[in-house]
Amino acid sequence: MEEILRQQIEQIVPLTDDEFTQILTYFGERKFKKNQYLIQAGDYAPNDFFVTKGLLKSSFTDEHGKEHILQFAMENWWMSDPQAYHNSLKASLNVSCLEDTHTYFISLDNREKLCADWQKMEHFFRKKTQAGYVALQRRILSLMSQTAAERYTQFVQLYPQLLQRVPKALIASYLGVSRETLSRLFLH
């Protein structure tokens, strides 16, 4: 499993075996069962999770009890409640498993230590965060300017694997469309 984390880092910065062994000591390893929660709204959310196997969703439940899907994370993706994690606040999001999931996780303290000790890891996290920022901005543009059909087409192109693994109702929530609209789109 640790090879997936190593490959993730090495997409941006090369590592020797010895370096990776040392970097790995900043991480913990944890398995979760399907439907189990990694983060619950109202609790602290001290870890950023890297998925090596399985599938997660993060969601926000509004005051009317409606769940809005913010993100999915499958193998090779990161997942946290970023606002809670980076500011040591209580979570506003729930993160739970759509499949049995294996993760490596890093606390904020360890992330900051790792970045201070290893400039290449500071570089890695800067680049990853920048890529995440660009993806979020694309999502905002999509929510503001695209029709349900356009959003669905973009989702299929960007994340064909998720389409196979995520229940349709959750994809509809992620896209901000009704389940009925999504069903209609599936028929085309």
Place this chain on the structure above:
Amino acid sequence: MEEILRQQIEQIVPLTDDEFTQILTYFGERKFKKNQYLIQAGDYAPNDFFVTKGLLKSSFTDEHGKEHILQFAMENWWMSDPQAYHNSLKASLNVSCLEDTHTYFISLDNREKLCADWQKMEHFFRKKTQAGYVALQRRILSLMSQTAAERYTQFVQLYPQLLQRVPKALIASYLGVSRETLSRLFLH
């Protein structure tokens, strides 16, 4: 003007006079007039701009010719087309001036050199990008789960200065509400 840039950096990493002088050499300085474009959709967008005076907007024009406001930037804020900038692609956004504007700007090449030469600047940009990521995620949650009235209230709380300086039609576009809805909210 350069003091504003220095304060921006020193909110995260302390600098000596000599260090700031050296860091400043990686930046350029440029003034723009009201209504002038910093970035035009279809052109390359090689610079990230830091505003020391003035006010910018970034927007996306969809295929029906409708303009969607993505972001504003006043003093002490950064502005670019992040997707185009970080990936050396052509811009999909327009960035233009709502007021006469003074900026410091940094090219992607210089940003990468600066980060490689100065770990404290790599740290600075990592932290800034993380904060930006958190803000974008809050915006997505807002677009997905809040009513127009809730979005307007949040905007007023977060950005009281923008309310005074930005035309109401642009605030309506930023919030994803109609101008009529916004006018109604203003009356309360």
